[in-house]
Amino acid sequence: MSRLPGCPLCDGIGGVLVARTPHLRVIRAVEDAAFPAFYRVVWDDHVPEFSQLSPTQRQHCMDAVVLVEEALRRHLRPHKVNLAALGNSVPHLHWHVIARHPWDSHFPAPVWSAAQRQAPADALQAVAGALPALEHELAQAIGRLADLHPSL
Amino acid sequence: MSRLPGCPLCDGIGGVLVARTPHLRVIRAVEDAAFPAFYRVVWDDHVPEFSQLSPTQRQHCMDAVVLVEEALRRHLRPHKVNLAALGNSVPHLHWHVIARHPWDSHFPAPVWSAAQRQAPADALQAVAGALPALEHELAQAIGRLADLHPSL
Numbered sequence: 001m002s003r004l005p006g007c008p009l010c011d012g013i014g015g016v017l018v019a020r021t022p023h024l025r026v027i028r029a030v031e032d033a034a035f036p037a038f039y040r041v042v043w044d045d046h047v048p049e050f051s052q053l054s055p056t057q058r059q060h061c062m063d064a065v066v067l068v069e070e071a072l073r074r075h076l077r078p079h080k081v082n083l084a085a086l087g088n089s090v091p092h093l094h095w096h097v098i099a100r101h102p103w104d105s106h107f108p109a110p111v112w113s114a115a116q117r118q119a120p121a122d123a124l125q126a127v128a129g130a131l132p133a134l135e136h137e138l139a140q141a142i143g144r145l146a147d148l149h150p151s152l
Numbered sequence: 153m154s155r156l157p158g159c160p161l162c163d164g165i166g167g168v169l170v171a172r173t174p175h176l177r178v179i180r181a182v183e184d185a186a187f188p189a190f191y192r193v194v195w196d197d198h199v200p201e202f203s204q205l206s207p208t209q210r211q212h213c214m215d216a217v218v219l220v221e222e223a224l225r226r227h228l229r230p231h232k233v234n235l236a237a238l239g240n241s242v243p244h245l246h247w248h249v250i251a252r253h254p255w256d257s258h259f260p261a262p263v264w265s266a267a268q269r270q271a272p273a274d275a276l277q278a279v280a281g282a283l284p285a286l287e288h289e290l291a292q293a294i295g296r297l298a299d300l301h302p303s304l
Binding site for chain 2: 114
């Protein structure tokens with residue numbers, strides 16, 4: 001595996017480990033209480049740009065992103081799912097997959113803009129309560145994904 | 153084609169048309185002078201979420217995103233490329249593909265956060281000057297992509 005010493009996504013998991021394949025991991029971000037359903041698909045190797053993956057690696061990566069998005073849609077019925085691979089501060093390929101609701105602190109603005117309101121505690125709690133079942137199902141789906149690309 | 157009347161990406165192109173396939177278009181965003189190399193891959197049909205595309209459609213879409221990213225990397229040598237499909241305000245699938253430089257107005261923060269500085273005019277001008285060649289090459293590459301998925 002290609003690692004860069006000092007990179008936080010090479011040196012650590014980066015959040016709560018939800019699932020993994022031999023090439024990537026799905027983690028739940030824990031640094032922002034306003035977004036309990038904030039997941040990341042992290043490519044294990046230290047690769048900065050999505051276009052640096054091979055076509056098969058890209059497909060494996062986006063298959064995982066789609067599984068996370070589908071799990072969010074099925075369990076949380078969000079108004080929208082946001083996907084982003086930015087990496088300006090941590091240039092190690094990771095996809096943000098975030099469930100967005102009209103009541104959340106930033107909607108309709110991106111989560112990286114200024115907060116517009118405080119999210120209601122009961123709505124946040126309802127999302128958090130749905131995560132164990134969501135993550136259980138997601139771990140199974142990602143596990144099946146690991147068998148899909150044996151040539152990877 | 154599936155259109156939603158009133159959706160700005162159904163009713164219009166959404167920017168300067170750079171290239172298209174029978175299923176998507178690449179446009180240059182013109183609303184932010186601080187980011188001259190801000191492109192979007194817009195799926196023609198009105199589909200809100202990436203996971204609502206079929207696997208072949210998703211591959212076609214990400215192939216286009218990758219071609220834009222590769223063109224940005226080759227012609228502009230950016231510090232990082234940012235990819236995002238948000239759609240909270242306009243829930244019609246479109247991927248932002250943005251070249252980021254350490255001198256730009258927001259770096260390393262996302263372009264949707266608060267500006268940190270004014271980008272130097274000469275650096276912006278150098279980027280803008282590279283776009284005609286970039287877009288010429290990109291249009292050819294996207295044109296070849298149109299032939300890759302005849303079953304789509």
